[in-house]
Every structure is written in C-alpha cells, then in structure tokens.
Amino acid sequence: MSIALDFDALRRWPDAEAPNLVAVDATDRLLLDLAADAIGAAPEDVLVIDDNYGALTLGAIALGARQVRVHQDSIVAERALAANAERLGGEAEFRSVERDDFDGVRVVLWQLPRSLERLGDLARRIALAADPGVVVVAGGRIKHMSTGMNDVLREHFDRVDVTHARQKSRALVARGPHPGPAPVVEPLVVEGVRVEPAPGVFNGGRLDIGTRALLAVIDELPDARTAVDLGCGSGILAARLAQRYPGADVIATDVSAAAVRAAARTAELSGLPNVRVLRDDAGQSIPDSSVDLVLLNPPFHDGGAVHTGIASKLFASASRMLRPGGELWTVYNSALAYRPELQRVVGPTRQVSRTPKFTVTSSTRRP
Numbered sequence: 001m002s003i004a005l006d007f008d009a010l011r012r013w014p015d016a017e018a019p020n021l022v023a024v025d026a027t028d029r030l031l032l033d034l035a036a037d038a039i040g041a042a043p044e045d046v047l048v049i050d051d052n053y054g055a056l057t058l059g060a061i062a063l064g065a066r067q068v069r070v071h072q073d074s075i076v077a078e079r080a081l082a083a084n085a086e087r088l089g090g091e092a093e094f095r096s097v098e099r100d101d102f103d104g105v106r107v108v109l110w111q112l113p114r115s116l117e118r119l120g121d122l123a124r125r126i127a128l129a130a131d132p133g134v135v136v137v138a139g140g141r142i143k144h145m146s147t148g149m150n151d152v153l154r155e156h157f158d159r160v161d162v163t164h165a166r167q168k169s170r171a172l173v174a175r176g177p178h179p180g181p182a183p184v185v186e187p188l189v190v191e192g193v194r195v196e197p198a199p200g201v202f203n204g205g206r207l208d209i210g211t212r213a214l215l216a217v218i219d220e221l222p223d224a225r226t227a228v229d230l231g232c233g234s235g236i237l238a239a240r241l242a243q244r245y246p247g248a249d250v251i252a253t254d255v256s257a258a259a260v261r262a263a264a265r266t267a268e269l270s271g272l273p274n275v276r277v278l279r280d281d282a283g284q285s286i287p288d289s290s291v292d293l294v295l296l297n298p299p300f301h302d303g304g305a306v307h308t309g310i311a312s313k314l315f316a317s318a319s320r321m322l323r324p325g326g327e328l329w330t331v332y333n334s335a336l337a338y339r340p341e342l343q344r345v346v347g348p349t350r351q352v353s354r355t356p357k358f359t360v361t362s363s364t365r366r367p
Helices: 026-041 055-062 075-088 116-129 147-154 209-216 236-244 257-269 309-321 339-345
Strands: 046-049 068-071 094-096 107-111 135-141 157-162 169-177 188-190 193-195 226-230 249-254 275-279 291-296 322-333 349-354 358-364
Touching: 026 055, 026 107, 026 135, 026 169, 046 055, 055 068, 055 075, 055 107, 075 094, 116 147, 116 169, 147 157, 147 169, 193 236, 193 257, 209 236, 209 322, 209 358, 226 236, 226 309, 236 249, 236 257, 236 275, 236 291, 249 257, 257 275, 291 309, 309 322, 309 339, 339 349, 339 358
Parallel strands: 046 068, 046 107, 068 094, 107 135, 226 249, 226 291, 249 275, 291 322
Antiparallel strands: 135 169, 157 169, 188 193, 322 358, 349 358
8 A cells, every 4th residue: 555645634533633633743753764764675574663643654654664563552542543544545554463473573663652661571572573683763752751761772772872853852773682681570469459560551560659549448439230440550449349349340441452461460360250351442332321330540640741631531431431320439639629520520529538649539420
C-alpha cells in the first residue's frame, strides 16, 4: 500500500473529525527523518513501539516499510492507528505483536515511555531478539526525557547517541545490542493478595498512598453482586474486592495490555477465580447500568503536570456503568477537590476519609 506523507490528515481517535486534534507531533517527524535510510535498507524488518496515533507506523510504510510489526500497550493507541489507516484508505501493511515477537528486527521506531522500568524491560527484549545490526530510534518531548533514559539504554546497547533538539523533541539512537540481566523484583503481598510485579504498570510492585487509602476502607464498602476496579493497574483492588465478595462478579479493567496481564496474574496467584480481566478504554464495553460498585484510583498527573482530564473521563464512565443507587468509591489528591464534579457527574457524594494528601469519597448514582 502506498501512503502519502500528509501526516496532517491524521486525527486523534476517537475525535477523528476534530480538525485541531492532529495526530502527529514533532517527535514522530524527527524519528521518521532519522530512520528513513535504515527503513529503506531493511523494509521488512521494522518494529514500531507505542505509536500514539499511528503516525510512526503509517509514516514508516510511506517510506517503504512492509509488514511493519507494531507493539502497543494502550488500546487507545491501537484503535487510533486502525482508524487512521482506514481514513487513509486501503489496508496498511502492519500487524500487532506481543513483546516476545521482536525476532530479527533491524529498525525500531519508539515513542519513549515515561517509565524507566518499562523502557528497560523492552530494551532488554529488543537486545535479546533483534538482528545484531539493529538501529533503535527512540524519542520524545524534551520535557518528558531524562538522562536516566540514556543510562537504561546503555545497559542493553553498546552505543547510544543523543541527537540535537528539534521543535522541543529529541531522539536517542541505540546500536550494538547486548542484553543486560533481567531485573530481580521482589513479590508484593498485601492482605493475602500476591501482586504480580510488572514493569511500567501502576502498582506494579509497590503500594502507593492512594491505593492504601482505599484498602483501609474496604470493609466499609456496601454489598455488591457486580464490582469493577476501573483502571486496575496490577489488580490489587480487584483482588481485594474478590476476597470481600467471593460470590460476586469482579471486573478488573485497564487501557494497558501490561496492566491487564499483571492483574490476571495477580488474581491467579491469589487464587481468585471470580476476577474477570478486561482490556478496555475506561470500561467502555461494560454495559450501562449494570454494576453495583466501582472502585477508582484515577491518575492525576500527565508527565510532571497535574492533569484532571483522565479522571473526569473515568468519573463519567463509572456513572454510566453504575446502576441507580450503585456507588463509586474513589480516592484522589485532596488538593484537587473533585467532590463538586463527582456530585454533578455521578450523584450525592460524601467524604469517607481524608488526610492532608488524599481524600476517599463515595458517590451514589442518581436514579
């Protein structure tokens, strides 16, 4: 398939018709410029990792790549790529792969993750499986990059070059794979729940303060036949719900493939067969008015900045899936003062507990 390099035609999913939400940024353009020659030399051995909206994958195809392998953690990114490929017409030559399907790759295009743990995990897997001559072109916005990323890549590659900045983006180009040792991660056991350590997954091996706050009030939760851990991370809360309601249907859902794998493993290790794990965008596939209880520890940061958009989306999703009279129990940074929004979006909201840092509230879905 031939795709024109008119990336400004790409749109963010699901807002594909919004003209101001262009799905390409300066990092995408920089990575494609740097990798153009390498793609031309190895058009059938290209891997793209964490392509936000499809610009890297479709751009590589426009540069001559064939049967591009794409590894996406976010289901939103997967859907964005599919939607943009369809908008451009025809069937683009790419296929989704798991993190263990990197054999023989010679060119890697990679939007750098914020998590150094995820960076190290994937860098090691590339170094283990890739062609010895592989070229890894990884980049991001400068404000989200750190010298720690260079150090992590150097653990798995002989040479890591740092490019000049361009339009507030920068790239790291790695060559000479030599896989470093796998990290040793101690298992986390919380109230009988054995948590599966997972690189880059929220609660992937530790217990954050917000989750502690919800765990502290878990015995106060109302009776429930169907309960959801919305944005489950490694599945600690879902597992505790399954322990509290052994006869209930407990759904653990997250946008992240790595989180879903970790949550399923956590339930398995803890002997909890009533946990059902679902990879989804804000639980969209859970039917309306079908749930008695939702637990939510929403993210409130985007990189280093406080950002409330994701939490607002999750509040609305929780309200949609709750039955009238069902309850959303959520924890948030006390400074964010979400209570008025919860009352407006869900229903009457009361404070369950509060510390200087975190607040737990219960919101009851209006009839």
